Amino acid sequence: MTISPLARPAGVDALTVRGLRVDYGDPGAAIPAVRGIDLDVPAGAIVALLGESGSGKSATARAVLGLDQDGSRIAADEIRIGSTDLLRASDEQRRRARGSEVGLVMQDALSALNPVLSIGRQLGELFEVHLGLSRRKARSRAVEMLGLVGIPDPARRVDDYPHQFSGGMRQRILIAMAIALEPTLLIADEPTTALDVTVQAQILDLLDDLRMKTDMGVLLITHDLGVVNEVADRVVVMYAGRVVESGVTAAVFTHPAHPYTQALLRSVPQASGRREDLLTIAGSPPSPRQVPSGCSFRTRCRWAVELCADRRPELAGVAEGRLAACHRSAEVLDVAVG
Amino acid sequence: MSLSVDQHEAAGGAAESPGVVLRADALVKRFRVGPAIRSNYVSAVDGVSLDLRRGESLGIVGESGCGKTTLARMLVGLERPDGGTLRFRQRDVTAGRRADRRLLRKGVQMIFQDPYTSLDPRMTVGKLVTEPLAANRTMGARARRGRAGELLELVGLSVDMLDRFPHQFSGGQRQRIGVARALALDPDVLVCDEPVSALDVSVQAQVINLLRDLQRRLGVAIVFIAHDLSVVRHLTDRVAVMYLGRIAEIGDSDSIFEGPAHPYTRALLSASPSVDPARRGQLAQRVKLIGEPPSPIDPPVGCRFHPRCELAQDRCRTETPLLRVPADDTGTRRSACHFAEAVLTDAR
Ligand SMILES: Nc1ncnc2c1ncn2[C@@H]1O[C@H](COP(=O)(O)OP(=O)(O)O)[C@@H](O)[C@H]1O
Ligand SMILES: Nc1ncnc2c1ncn2[C@@H]1O[C@H](COP(=O)(O)OP(=O)(O)O)[C@@H](O)[C@H]1O
Ligand code: SF4
Ligand code: SF4
Ligand SMILES: [Mg+2]
Ligand SMILES: [Mg+2]
Numbered sequence: 001m002t003i004s005p006l007a008r009p010a011g012v013d014a015l016t017v018r019g020l021r022v023d024y025g026d027p028g029a030a031i032p033a034v035r036g037i038d039l040d041v042p043a044g045a046i047v048a049l050l051g052e053s054g055s056g057k058s059a060t061a062r063a064v065l066g067l068d069q070d071g072s073r074i075a076a077d078e079i080r081i082g083s084t085d086l087l088r089a090s091d092e093q094r095r096r097a098r099g100s101e102v103g104l105v106m107q108d109a110l111s112a113l114n115p116v117l118s119i120g121r122q123l124g125e126l127f128e129v130h131l132g133l134s135r136r137k138a139r140s141r142a143v144e145m146l147g148l149v150g151i152p153d154p155a156r157r158v159d160d161y162p163h164q165f166s167g168g169m170r171q172r173i174l175i176a177m178a179i180a181l182e183p184t185l186l187i188a189d190e191p192t193t194a195l196d197v198t199v200q201a202q203i204l205d206l207l208d209d210l211r212m213k214t215d216m217g218v219l220l221i222t223h224d225l226g227v228v229n230e231v232a233d234r235v236v237v238m239y240a241g242r243v244v245e246s247g248v249t250a251a252v253f254t255h256p257a258h259p260y261t262q263a264l265l266r267s268v269p270q271a272s273g274r275r276e277d278l279l280t281i282a283g284s285p286p287s288p289r290q291v292p293s294g295c296s297f298r299t300r301c302r303w304a305v306e307l308c309a310d311r312r313p314e315l316a317g318v319a320e321g322r323l324a325a326c327h328r329s330a331e332v333l334d335v336a337v338g
Numbered sequence: 339m340s341l342s343v344d345q346h347e348a349a350g351g352a353a354e355s356p357g358v359v360l361r362a363d364a365l366v367k368r369f370r371v372g373p374a375i376r377s378n379y380v381s382a383v384d385g386v387s388l389d390l391r392r393g394e395s396l397g398i399v400g401e402s403g404c405g406k407t408t409l410a411r412m413l414v415g416l417e418r419p420d421g422g423t424l425r426f427r428q429r430d431v432t433a434g435r436r437a438d439r440r441l442l443r444k445g446v447q448m449i450f451q452d453p454y455t456s457l458d459p460r461m462t463v464g465k466l467v468t469e470p471l472a473a474n475r476t477m478g479a480r481a482r483r484g485r486a487g488e489l490l491e492l493v494g495l496s497v498d499m500l501d502r503f504p505h506q507f508s509g510g511q512r513q514r515i516g517v518a519r520a521l522a523l524d525p526d527v528l529v530c531d532e533p534v535s536a537l538d539v540s541v542q543a544q545v546i547n548l549l550r551d552l553q554r555r556l557g558v559a560i561v562f563i564a565h566d567l568s569v570v571r572h573l574t575d576r577v578a579v580m581y582l583g584r585i586a587e588i589g590d591s592d593s594i595f596e597g598p599a600h601p602y603t604r605a606l607l608s609a610s611p612s613v614d615p616a617r618r619g620q621l622a623q624r625v626k627l628i629g630e631p632p633s634p635i636d637p638p639v640g641c642r643f644h645p646r647c648e649l650a651q652d653r654c655r656t657e658t659p660l661l662r663v664p665a666d667d668t669g670t671r672r673s674a675c676h677f678a679e680a681v682l683t684d685a686r
Contacts, residue, residue: 052538052539052540053538152629152630166630166631167402168631169630196402196565196631197565197567197606197609197610198401198606198609198627200609201609201611201621201624204611204621205621205622223538223539224611225539225613226610226611227611229611229612229613229614229615229617229618230611230612230618230619230620230621231621249615249618250615250618254615263540264539264540265613267539267542267543268539268543268613269546269568269569269571269572269573270568270613270614277547277550278543278546278547278572280540280543280544280547281540284508284509284510284511284538284540285538
């Protein structure tokens with residue numbers, strides 16, 4: 001175990017985002033994928049970013065990572081990783097912060113790994129480039145990292161190539177690479193979506209263990225409510241490019257304050273409601289080009305009233321540690337999930 | 339394959355129980371892989387027997403690669419079994435002769451996971467939905483268009499949508515189009531291979547409700563493959579749990595989800611996360627599987643699950659467990675574990 005616990009200043013959040021906007025397309029016909037969101041990931045915490053496809057979760061992650069080469073335009077008041085303020089840092093500081101302070105794990109491990117380089121070389125290269133280790137030292141660090149993420153017999157497997165590992169093992173290798181430089185923040189974008197539940201459980205264990213041992217903050221992007229309920233300390237719910245609710249996971253799942261969160265929770269099968277019809281949300285999420293006026297959710301909302309078409313609800317405190325963007329959140333909070 | 343035959347006899351043999359529309363008997367499928375000179379066989383499905391009764395829903399679950407899709411493809415006649423028999427309404431259709439295929443095509447339809455790739459982008463929805471009718475030459479063009487409208491309404495879409503193209507629909511709507519098309523020939527059985535896995539939860543709920551509604555209204559039997567166990571539990575009357583090409587456990591969903599009688603089912607259930615805040619943290623208490631999923635190229639002998647089973651004994655490494663009703667169990671659920679009784683006692 002070479003990761004030094006609590007090596008970073010206490011009390012500094014792993015991630016702070018204020019007023020993030022991401023647009024795709026030409027400025028004249030912009031597709032607003034993210035429309036001004038705030039996000040905090042405390043050190044050592046797992047914060048889930050939950051939302052249906054197209055809600056802007058990955059666009060948010062890419063903006064934090066500075067991946068704007070995909071034709072997007074990113075604007076923000078603040079993006080801070082640990083103590084580095086990315087918008088005000090020098091190019092060199094920014095590059096370093098994004099290179100070693102943030103790790104990224106994506107859904108598709110096979111495409112994220114280089115097929116013609118051994119796992120040991122891919123991991124070792126990180127140590128050579130960023131820490132200036134010798135090739136031999138880098139290799140032995142690579143073996144340690146593989147052991148840490150639970151690859152059996154790491155000393156023997158370090159020279160194997162990506163295709164020689166199972167999907168679950170590849171995902172663990174990707175996590176090993178993402179945490180190799182002891183980042184302040186790990187962004188895991190749907191890290192278990194393609195995996196079987198048994199393997200998913202192992203990966204979630206691993207993330208939980210790592211944040212405990214290293215105090216790294218984890219932004220866990222997912223559309224799986226079960227995964228959120230299992231591991232996230234806090235949850236941030238996104239809809240059509242905005243945050244519609246955030247709070248402590250257990251509290252949000254017991255008493256959601258936003259009709260969208262409530263509807264999501266009711267649309268998944270529960271053991272108790274077996275053989276009854278599931279509650280559904282009418283229609284499907286809007287395209288970013290055609291978001292309704294007022295509240296973006298109003299065309300699908302059971303609670304909608306006239307006001308919802310006229311005025312967009314601001315994200316505001318509705319209970320201890322809880323934010324929601326709904327004109328009727330006080331009433332919504334009053335009913336249990338059922 | 340002698341063991342598969344034993345398994346089948348233990349399962350109740352040839353007697354045709356009433357209402358069975360589709361019966362698989364000891365189905366086997368192998369795929370040859372690797373270079374011709376040193377080729378190996380993947381044992382994808384190895385001796386699977388199951389009955390599907392009129393109007394019932396049967397779930398199939400198990401880790402990826404355990405043979406769910408291969409089994410599904412055999413059930414609809416898209417893949418010819420290497421062993422065993424398939425009977426549709428008591429008629430042996432295993433050989434895949436032209437008449438067999440015609441019978442199966444009419445009676446057993448498949449719905450795929452990906453509504454995007456399973457629909458031809460150049461055809462209108464009206465044409466797509468009635469393509470099976472055109473292929474079967476059962477109706478003229480006018481009548482087909484009328485039927486297309488009916489089918490769309492059946493799955494909750496509007497008749498005005500007949501002339502639109504697939505890209506003009508959302509993922510959930512496209513899955514409905516897939517369902518409408520599968521219903522065109524009025525089948526007795528719908529085989530759904532991960533039909534909701536690519537959909538968002540809110541849309542997933544719409545499709546699940548639709549399938550249940552069709553099952554009730556049309557009396558169509560449903561084979562439902564999914565990796566989300568809560569969805570399977572919600573939708574199905576019975577469930578088959580597969581491991582490396584074989585059935586580990588099969589029986590009514592309530593019995594199995596509430597008290598599994600096979601160590602693999604138990605591990606699978608305990609690893610699936612729940613949305614119930616009261617059950618947060620249960621994953622940490624799960625039954626952990628030993629090691630990694632083994633290769634189907636050289637599957638373990640005896641019980642195929644033994645290298646990963648916490649209960650494995652010497653006997654498990656040599657003797658294939660029969661699929662049988664555990665002693666003292668009240669229902670008809672069967673488990674392929676030498677120690678099913680012990681697992682069941684634990685669960686209670
Ligand atoms: N490269 C791109 N060009 C144009 N639009 C994009 C691009 N990437 C994403 N989008 C759009 O931005 C919105 C948010 O996408 P994304 O962040 O990927 O959603 P999520 O990860 O929540 O599923 C979607 O409507 C998507 O279509
Ligand atoms: N056409 C094929 N050729 C070779 N191997 C195959 C073929 N189809 C499936 N397999 C193999 O058979 C096994 C079962 O696959 P599949 O039925 O797709 O499983 P599942 O649907 O449960 O994930 C896997 O090991 C898979 O790689
Ligand atoms: S503001 Fe209105 S439309 Fe929006 S979520 Fe609240 S009740 Fe529904
Ligand atoms: S037969 Fe043996 S190895 Fe197989 S599941 Fe039962 S106890 Fe485990
Ligand atoms: Mg995404
Ligand atoms: Mg499959």
